[in-house]
Amino acid sequence: MTGHIARIRMTRDVTVTAAFVSLIVLLVAVAALTSDTFLTQTNLTNLLKQMVTTGLLAFGMLVVILTGGIDLSVGSVVAFSGILTAGLVSGLPIPVAMAVGVLSGVGFGLINGVLVARFGLAAFVVTLASLTTIRGLAFVYSEVPIAPEDPAFFTLGSAMAGPIPVSTLIMLAVFVVGGVFLTRTPAGRSIVAIGGNAETVRLAGINVPRHVTLAYTISGACAGLAGVILASRVGIAQPSVGVAFELDAIAACVIGGASLAGGRGSARATFGGVLVLVLINNLLNLYGVQSFWQQVLKGLIIIAVILVQRTNRVRG
Amino acid sequence: MSLELRGVRQSYGDVEVLHGVDLTGRPGEVLAVVGANGAGKSTLIRVLAGAQRMTSGELRIDGERVDLRSPHDAHARGIRTVYQELSIVGGLSVTENLLMGAFPRRRGGLIDWPEAHRRAQELLDSAGFGAIDPRVLAGRLSVARQQMVEIAKALAGEVRVLVLDEPSAVLAGSDLDALFALIRRLRERGVLVVYVSHRLAEVMELADSIVVIKDGLIIAATEPARTSETELIGLMAGRRLEQIYPARRETTAETRLAVSRLSRKGEFEDVSFELRAGEIVGLFGLVGSGRSELARCVFGAEPATGGSGAYRSPAEAIAAGLALVTEDRKRSGLVLGMTVLDNIALATMRANRRGPLIDTAGRKRRVGEMIDRLGIQPGGCATMPVAALSGGNQQKAVLAKWLLAGPRVLILDEPTRGVDMATRVDIYRMVDDLARRGLAVLLISSDLTEVLGATDRVLVMREGRLAGDLRSEATTEDEVLAYAIGQAA
Ligand SMILES: Nc1ncnc2c1ncn2[C@@H]1O[C@H](COP(=O)(O)OP(=O)(O)OP(=O)(O)O)[C@@H](O)[C@H]1O
Ligand SMILES: [Mg+2]
Secondary structure, eight states, X not given: OHHHXXXXXXXXXXXXXXHHHHHHHHHHHHHHHHOSSTTSHHHHHHHHHHHHHHHHHHHHHHHHHHTTOOOTTHHHHHHHHHHHHHHHTTTSOHHHHXXXXXXXXXXXXXXXXXXXXXSOOOHHHXXXXXXXXXXXXXHHHOSSOBOOOXXXXXXXXXXXXXXXXXXXXXXXXXXXXXXXXXXXXXXXXXXXXXXHOHHHHHHTTOOHHHHHHHHHHHHHHHHHHHHHHHHHHHSSBOTTTTTTHHHHHHHHHHHTTOOTTSSOOOHXXXXXXXXXXXXXXXXXXXXXXXXXXXXXXXXXXXXXXXXXXXXXXXXX | OOEEEEEEEEEETTEEEEEEEEEEEOTTOEEEEEOOTTSSHHHHHHHHTTSSOOSEEEEEETTEEEOOOSHHHXXXXXXXXXXSSOOOOTTSBHHXXXXXXXXXXXXXXXXXXXXXXXXXXXXXXXHTOTTSOTTSBGGGSOHHHXXXXXXXXXXXXXXXXXXXXXXXXXXXXXXXXXHHHHHHHHHHTTOEEEEEOSOHHHHHHHOSEEEEEETTEEEEEXXXXXXXXXXXXXXXXXXXXXXXXOOOOOOOSOEEEEEEEEEETTTEEEEEEEEETTOEEEEEEOTTSSHHHHHHHHTTSSOOSEEEOOOSSHHHHHHTTEEEEOSXXXXXXXXXXXXXXXXXXGGGXXXXXXXXXXXXHHHHHHHHHHHHHHTOSSTXXXXXXXXXXXXXXXXXXXXHHHHHTOOSEEEEESTTTTXXXXXXXXXXXXXXXXXXXXXXXXXXXXXHHHHHHSOSEEEEEETTEEEEEEEGGGOOHHHHHHHHHTOOO
């Protein structure tokens, strides 16, 4: 009977994964068949590059969501780290400037985490406040866009490793390492467990505030990295970039089956969510759908995907 | 009304857990359902409550075939269910929990709170639980009180069948008496009471008829007059149990835990005791006496306000070799969304690493051994979500988590709640075995027989103070109770 149960669970997981993979294949197939431009080198490279921001933000968001929290500030962090890096390039070596950009994200994440975990404030409120604060700081730093002249600044965002952009590889690495972190390390398991039942975790001798803080710090780091890469890819850093990026990140997690109540979600499924989201965006662009209609359609598609997921889970 | 189940089968996914159950209940009868953990009792009850639709089979009410489509459907027919797991909403008042949306209104549509509280009080009174104040937040109440609210909630409106899944597991003393009195009153009014319990003594006392369910089949139907506890245990377990409590051991002089004048404001005061290696000490007290609070404080889960001997945090307590099996597995024992494996390994993750990573192979092996050792059913359930285990097996999973940590001092808060008799005996034996190997054990229990039978010494708490320290061999249940209610000579 036991082997039986294990088998059922496995088949169910397999069906969900299969459904997901077929959805992505379907999207690609539809795109390839209905648009001449989809399969062109330019579009595919573009697609891979566009994935990077959403992907990085989604992974960080996933870690926070697993604890039962939310990080609304990531879009502002993208803007801040990008403009900070671009501003520093004139005075500092490029790698150092970029590292500082990423570190600014780490710092913001840490502050979010401490406010949520040590002071027990609601994540929604804390990160909503930092969303506006950090956005403000980005404008304080520079009201106008900054475009560094040094071509080396563009390398991170535009370099290719064969057919694949380096930035995409970085994002993939974050998912792979992040997946291992969440499933195979004590800290990762603790983060998942905290979202399930923080009291049980606390009584198991695990430092809950420290792990929650870590989760927000990871999210901040991912957002910082995303900001630096984005500025480097576009070649110009704007204080106004990244508005509503947190929504795509949350959507990717949810499409991947993460529960906003915490305790459920995986790196792999979230990556699937990112793919779905980015493909939809790309398709709507290729069809030349007007951007407001794009927003409407995207919203509807997200709801549809989640509904399909839900029925799957209930039936299982 | 009479209730008849015919050939009920029920599956979760592809696994069938009820294999054709026949059951008849008559009006004005207390029908007890007994069986080992995982036998299918709660599943049967979910079918009766309309919470789950049977895979096949039929339900007849007063001879007429009905199809319960939802809990609401069952409710409307007068079938009320109190589930094994509490469903009280802690953030709402008792009144809100009891009336659940059916609030009396003033003109203009606003809720008439005085009237709502009055109705809630009436409901509590009629259930015999009048001591509960309907205005307080339900989450502030003890587990026992929450259970009583849950039962009172089921009594609103026209009740014809009352189904109780282990209602007494968290009750003791006068609360338990109140429940029994309520059941007898309902029986007189012609209500059919379906009663699931692992406490066979109360089953023998209350029931008019008893059915034994084993592995998803009814294997015996009998009456208290025609059977005995020993026979029932034998039927449930499929084996004979010779002796419930192991023989006593020698205790040593080595002190493992010394608590001195420990206080926590509003909960307990000036408590001193010692646990020695190889000793099993019981801690008895009525609800509200501060036993669980004392245990949590010693373990560092809550700060002390005075005295010494308590740890500053759970991490520190665990490092010193303490383990605490808490009384409420859902709230503080398990992470319900995770697998059995994750849950059992939770307290030992850091200790079992290979570099930065969890030693997954080793973890799987150790957890597997623990599942076998405690007989957690179904065997090899490591990859199942812990929420899919039956209540008693969930309790064993919590125990497994702490045994894996290899503690030197084990604090057990109601460890046999919801655990079947045969498994209880296994747990007593295991605790005894651990004590023989030098562990010190503090066993908190509301079960007087257990608190005397399984221990060397019993500490009795009353209103936050230690009222007695008695040798288990030399005392009686009456004496312990007298200390607990403050009437000891
Ligand atoms: N949601 C579920 N998914 C899969 N299996 C389940 C689920 N709920 C229960 N089971 C399985 O069904 C069987 C019967 O469980 P049930 O809860 O009815 O037992 P029980 O007799 O009430 O036990 P206990 O005395 O421990 O409460 C068990 O093997 C259990 O693991
Ligand atoms: Mg049960």
